[in-house]
Amino acid sequence: MARDLRKLFEKEREEKRFDMKKGHEDRFFSKLEEELPKDPPKKKVLSLWMQIAASVVVAVGLSFYYFNSNKGVVGPDEKVTVVDRNNTNNGVQGISLGDLSPDLKKIETYYTTNINLQLSELADDPVNKELVDSYMDRLSELNKEYHRLNQELNDLGPNDQTINALINNLQLRLQLLQKLKSKLNQLKSSKNEQESSNIV
Numbered sequence: 001m002a003r004d005l006r007k008l009f010e011k012e013r014e015e016k017r018f019d020m021k022k023g024h025e026d027r028f029f030s031k032l033e034e035e036l037p038k039d040p041p042k043k044k045v046l047s048l049w050m051q052i053a054a055s056v057v058v059a060v061g062l063s064f065y066y067f068n069s070n071k072g073v074v075g076p077d078e079k080v081t082v083v084d085r086n087n088t089n090n091g092v093q094g095i096s097l098g099d100l101s102p103d104l105k106k107i108e109t110y111y112t113t114n115i116n117l118q119l120s121e122l123a124d125d126p127v128n129k130e131l132v133d134s135y136m137d138r139l140s141e142l143n144k145e146y147h148r149l150n151q152e153l154n155d156l157g158p159n160d161q162t163i164n165a166l167i168n169n170l171q172l173r174l175q176l177l178q179k180l181k182s183k184l185n186q187l188k189s190s191k192n193e194q195e196s197s198n199i200v
Contacts, residue, residue, distance in 0.1 A: 056109055063116045094154035097166045104163065111170035118177035127191075128184055135180040142173050 098105035122132065146169045153162050 059113055060109070063113060063120070066120050067116070094150065095158075096150060097153070097163065100158050100163070104167075107167060108170065111167075111174055115170070115174050115177060118174065118181060121181065122177075122184070125184075128187060131183065131187075132180065135176060138176060139173055142169055142176070145169055146173075 096108070098108040125132075146166065149162055149166050149169060153166070156162065
């Protein structure tokens with residue numbers, strides 16, 4: 001009495017064909033239209049962009065406030081390199097990386113804010129002055145290169161090579177600062193270990 005269940009199910013499906021009532025689709029779409037709002041909520045998208053813009057403005061504002069309030073801390077013979085995005089070339093305003101697209105503006109803002117943050121977190125320690133100065137010299141060179149690439153961007157127009165070089169320059173500066181910070185932390189921890197071993 002073995003029966004093939006597949007054949008039974010197929011036979012049952014053929015016998016019991018279910019048809020929808022006439023006008024079912026129209027009733028469904030009319031109920032759907034009643035439930036859905038007429039206008040999409042544009043305010044939410046706009047408010048999201050406003051929140052993002054406000055947070056960027058606050059971050060930039062705080063970094064400017066921090067740098068302006070700490071102007072007297074740096075000695076007259078010390079050099080501090082801050083990433084500036086002003087592309088003033090003899091009074092002529094040109095385009096920068098951030099002027100090309102919103103995505104590039106986000107990238108530029110991200111890196112410049114992080115670079116300035118890393119610079120602001122550097123401890124002013126006369127013991128490590130030589131190490132910090134060597135890194136600052138390298139940062140100064142990269143800053144000059146960034147301005148040269150920006151001038152190239154203005155002279156030749158936007159191209160992939162220049163844009164990638166500008167982004168790589170910002171990345172390299174941030175990596176350099178992070179490396180300096182880690183070396184300073186290593187020196188500080190080794191100094192602390194020496195002091196603790198001298199105490200013991």
